[in-house]
Amino acid sequence: MARPGRTNFHIWLLLPAFVFYTVFWIAPALIALLSSFTQWNGISLASIHWVGVANYLELFDDRWFWNALRNNLLFVAVVLSSIIILGMTYALILNAKPRGHSVFSTIFFIPIVLSSVVIGLLFTQMLSPTVGLVGPALAAVGIPGVEQYQWLGSKETALPMVMLVYIWRELGFAILLLLAGLQTIPNDYIEAARIDGASPWNITRHITLPLMRPVLTVVIVLVTTNAFLLFDLVIVMTNGGPFHGSEVLSVFMYSQAFLKGNPGYGTAIAMMLFVIILCVSGIQLALSGRGQKA
Amino acid sequence: MSKFRSLRALTLAGVALLIAHGGAMAQTVTLNLWSELSAPPESTVLNKAVEMFNAANPGIVVKHTSFENTAYETALRTAFAGGTPPDIAEVNAGSNAFQYAQSGQLMDLTDFVKPIEEKLRPGLETMYQYDGKSYGVLWGLKVGNVLYYNPVMLKEQGIDPASLATWEGFMAASQKFLDAGITPIAFGDRDQWTGNHYFNHILHGILTKDEYDHIGLQTLDPSITSALKWSDPKAVHAWEVYKAVADAGYFTPGYLSDDNDTAAGLFFAGRAPFYSTGSWGVGMAKANGAQNVALTLFPPVADSPEPTAIVTNSLLFTIPTTTSDADAAKKFLEFLTSEPVQKLYVEENFDLSPYQYDSSGWTMDPMLRQIAGLLDNAQNASPFLDMIEDVKCMQENVNEANVAVLTGDLSPQEAGDMHQECVTDLRAERGW
Amino acid sequence: MFKSLPLLVRIFAYILLVALAASVVLPFLWMISTALKTTGEINQSPFSLPATPNFWVFVDAWVQGDFTKLYLNSLGITVVAVAGLLAFCSAAGYALAHFEFRAKEAVFIYFLAGMMIPPQVIMVPSFKLMATLGLINTYAAVILTYFAWVPFAIFFFRAYFSGIPKELAEAARVEGVSEWNIFIRIMLPLAKPAMATVGIVYFIWIFNDFMWPLIYLNDQSLRTVTLGMMAFQGSHAALMNLKVAALIIATGPPLVIFLIFRRQIQNGLIEGALKA
Structure with a gap:
């Protein structure tokens, strides 16, 4: 490839994407990183003063930081495992091509096109005890005492409801990717195994899943990253409440930086979030890489 | 070839733009005005006022850029931080404006405002004065402590609206509705500010004006101290009264999960007889086509020292120190307070004027006139608590705490203790 | 089976x-x-x-919310942004897949890192940047921001181009075809399925985005569908039927388009996965 006179072409290919990405995404992020070492009022540059790692140290003493972190980890764990298990189950079913499979897959993909704002509004309405239908529906099938229950206004159910809606929204995309992965597995392998008398379960366990590892890795990393960054849905559905009950890190950051006037502290939270995502995806990639070699 | 042609066209256009710009610069001053009044009718009125001003002042062109409400704070802060604020800036009166004043970014307008002050209703100083200096002119006057009710539903239960004049009467009416199987008070505290306003109005009813103003302003103004503490029984009592309403089951069942719009919808649709919001509720009722709406002052608690007092809110037009022409900007501010502009504002906006012009000949919605009457009848007025308390204590200890008190995460006493701790720490930290 | x-x-x-x-x-x-x-x-x-x-409720909601304008605004922004992204990212993905150069891995990781940055954290610095450039309240502000959403597209294009044999380009080089023509005439036509997939995925993301239009497009006449729909919800609190009609109006057209192109997306993804 390294022919004289042609070696620089890749630079021209990379340049536009590099410039836009650097100027409009990375540069602001670096400025944010710097501001996490400062305290200021957000209005006058004269008020900025360098505080070193004080913002980061303060985080460790802040019970609401731990609360948001706990909520976030819980959210990611539940959402990730549900999406992988359900996604794989549905992908396997659809891949077996039951009658009507293309109608089903079309329907499953619908939530992908909807914005999280619309989805949030829709489910907030449906879950509301005053204007919704979930309470009356449960009462109609004979479950008493829930008609006036505040699904999004109770500590026990606010975060689980957001999880449920999030899974509902993201499941279609996971099924789509996993199904695509399944369809790349050459039929010969499976036919050969079947002729050898392997059961469907054994085929899945010993042929399909190992061959799916790369696709699964992609889905796991994508879902994890997106779930850590969860923001819109919480803001629309619960606004982090009731009383921090469904507050995750990005929402905690938002409230510190924009509502409580602590921009420096807010960006320190965001940096922690970045580091956590980096570590978790790093671990996931390393695990999948090691598994592949074994 | 075509590349050249388009390049040439572009250059020509650029030159033309420069000439046009340069020509205009030679004769007139352009003033950039920023505001959060981006939706009609508010935006319409301000735009009309700007047009009127530009027509009457050939040497000055005011250019109004409006921002969506939620983004405005970010936009303005960023502009100030970058040293490029507009020539005239609309800000929320009170603490919001004082932040900018405190960091020396607003012009001291004390002398300019003096003659305008004479037209102003009394009791509004805390909205534009900080540390003895004035920083702008007020625009619009919203009344916060209003209770809306559905007269038809009240009639059905045989409740006399006059009984809503006291807190006890309000609670008795609520109980009557509850007994009849109707949850009385439409309330949605998902976004916290609604609960903040309830607490605000109850507290305001319990305290005297001085107590109320000082307990808030002590976080903004080093020279003000408050004898009353948030942990004192008087302040804690406000939380208790607020919590008692929820415990009695008077709030609509979605009170922690619904947002204010949903709650308002319940009231306007005739599903709940009571709803408390500010004077802007008159405009909301109109937009929603609601028929059976009447109003009264938010009922003051028993033994209220000043039972007719009003909680208000206003916007402030200020001039940043970096303005390109201070005299022209002042001219515009003065124009905004003039009678024709104020008349236009009141007639088209479902809102009141902070200036005391004779409004008897103006076309006003009857409900708005009633609110104007409440205002005329009031012993005094104070701003909302969130306008006179530093956001660092207010956000956590009023906005978040009002949910925590309802959920039981904080007892009224704990809420008061936490609030006092924040205020004490804040003053200590700033060396006040 | x-x-x-x-x-x-x-x-x-x-x-x-x-x-x-x-x-x-x-x-x-x-x-x-x-x-x-x-x-x-x-x-x-x-x-x-x-x-x-x-059924008039839909007409009412459409007219009261001025959805014609909202849709035109949204479509304009989305089309320009997606077209730009496809152009830059296919080029960058091709470079990362088919060329050998120093720090290639580092460049790729650099491009991926952006996926992990919470968008809220760059809100204030970005706003500042756009304000300095004088772009607040212009479409340019949102479009330039979307131009920076390169990570997923580059990731996908790189995987896709990696599945195309390098010999193809080598053969063309021997024939004396310029690098530029190899990219435009040979590689891009081969990448059509990837273009379709990335294009549609980004179309959905950008069309549905709420945050950036919210902070950059304040003027009512510039509003997008999502923004306009949110404003509509607030101003028609008690009119549940109109509110829900606006929700349907905001979701219906994208949904129909998606259903029409579903097969392309699916095929694109499958092919992308195959090549990767």
Whole structure:
């Protein structure tokens, strides 16, 4: 490839994407990183003063930081495992091509096109005890005492409801990717195994899943990253409440930086979030890489 | 070839733009005005006022850029931080404006405002004065402590609206509705500010004006101290009264999960007889086509020292120190307070004027006139608590705490203790 | 293949399929039925069907919300942003897949890192940047921001181009075809399925984005569908049927387009996965 006179072409290919990405995404992020070492009022540059790692140290003493972190980890764990298990189950079913499979897959993909704002509004309405239908529906099938229950206004159910809606929204995309992965597995392998008398379960366990590892890795990393960054849905559905009950890190950051006037502290939270995502995806990639070699 | 042609066209256009710009610069001053009044009718009125001003002042062109409400704070802060604020800036009166004043970014307008002050209703100083200096002119006057009710539903239960004049009467009416199987008070505290306003109005009813103003302003103004503490029984009592309403089951069942719009919808649709919001509720009722709406002052608690007092809110037009022409900007501010502009504002906006012009000949919605009457009848007025308390204590200890008190995460006493701790720490930290 | 499974497994599989499908379809039916009811009917019961369906509600919501303008704004922004992204990212993905150069891995990781940055954290610095450039309240501000959303597209294009044999380009080079023509005439036509997939995925993301238009497009005349729909919800609090009609208007057209292009997306993804 390294022919004289042609070696620089890749630079021209990379340049536009590099410039836009650097100027409009990375540069602001670096400025944010710097501001996490400062305290200021957000209005006058004269008020900025360098505080070193004080913002980061303060985080460790802040019970609401731990609360948001706990909520976030819980959210990611539940959402990730549900999406992988359900996604794989549905992908396997659809891949077996039951009658009507293309109608089903079309329907499953619908939530992908909807914005999280619309989805949030829709489910907030449906879950509301005053204007919704979930309470009356449960009462109609004979479950008493829930008609006036505040699904999004109770500590026990606010975060689980957001999880449920999030899974509902993201499941279609996971099924789509996993199904695509399944369809790349050459039929010969499976036919050969079947002729050898392997059961469907054994085929899945010993042929399909190992061959799916790369696709699964992609889905796991994508879902994890997106779930850590969860923001819109919480803001629309619960606004982090009731009383921090469904507050995750990005929402905690938002409230510190924009509502409580602590921009420096807010960006320190965001940096922690970045580091956590980096570590978790790093671990996931390393695990999948090691598994592949074994 | 075509590349050249388009390049040439572009250059020509650029030159033309420069000439046009340069020509205009030679004769007139352009003033950039920023505001959060981006939706009609508010935006319409301000735009009309700007047009009127530009027509009457050939040497000055005011250019109004409006921002969506939620983004405005970010936009303005960023502009100030970058040293490029507009020539005239609309800000929320009170603490919001004082932040900018405190960091020396607003012009001291004390002398300019003096003659305008004479037209102003009394009791509004805390909205534009900080540390003895004035920083702008007020625009619009919203009344916060209003209770809306559905007269038809009240009639059905045989409740006399006059009984809503006291807190006890309000609670008795609520109980009557509850007994009849109707949850009385439409309330949605998902976004916290609604609960903040309830607490605000109850507290305001319990305290005297001085107590109320000082307990808030002590976080903004080093020279003000408050004898009353948030942990004192008087302040804690406000939380208790607020919590008692929820415990009695008077709030609509979605009170922690619904947002204010949903709650308002319940009231306007005739599903709940009571709803408390500010004077802007008159405009909301109109937009929603609601028929059976009447109003009264938010009922003051028993033994209220000043039972007719009003909680208000206003916007402030200020001039940043970096303005390109201070005299022209002042001219515009003065124009905004003039009678024709104020008349236009009141007639088209479902809102009141902070200036005391004779409004008897103006076309006003009857409900708005009633609110104007409440205002005329009031012993005094104070701003909302969130306008006179530093956001660092207010956000956590009023906005978040009002949910925590309802959920039981904080007892009224704990809420008061936490609030006092924040205020004490804040003053200590700033060396006040 | 499905038929070869035990009956019990098949029944269970159908129960799962129907349950998920119902969870998607029912909210839509509820929305449509609610929109067509009167406010009185809505207050009485959330399940009842409209006695006399009022289809004018959609016209009312469309006109009152000025959705023609909102759609034009949204489509304009989305089309420009997606076209730009496809151009830059296909080029960058091709470079990362087919060229050998120093720090290639580092450049790739650099491009991926952006996925992990919470967008809220760059809000203030970005706003500052746009304000300095004088772009607040212009479409340029949002479009330039979207131009920076390169990570997923580059990731996808790189994987896709890696699946195309390098010999193809080598052969063309021997024939004396310029690098530029190899990219435009040979590589891009081969990448059509990837273009379709990335294009549609980004179209959905950008069309649905809420945050950046919210902070950059303040002027009412510049608003996008999502922004306009949110404003509509607030100003019509008690008019549940109109509110829901606006929700349907904001989701309907993208949904129809998606259903039409579903096969392309699926094929694109499968092919992308194959090549990767």
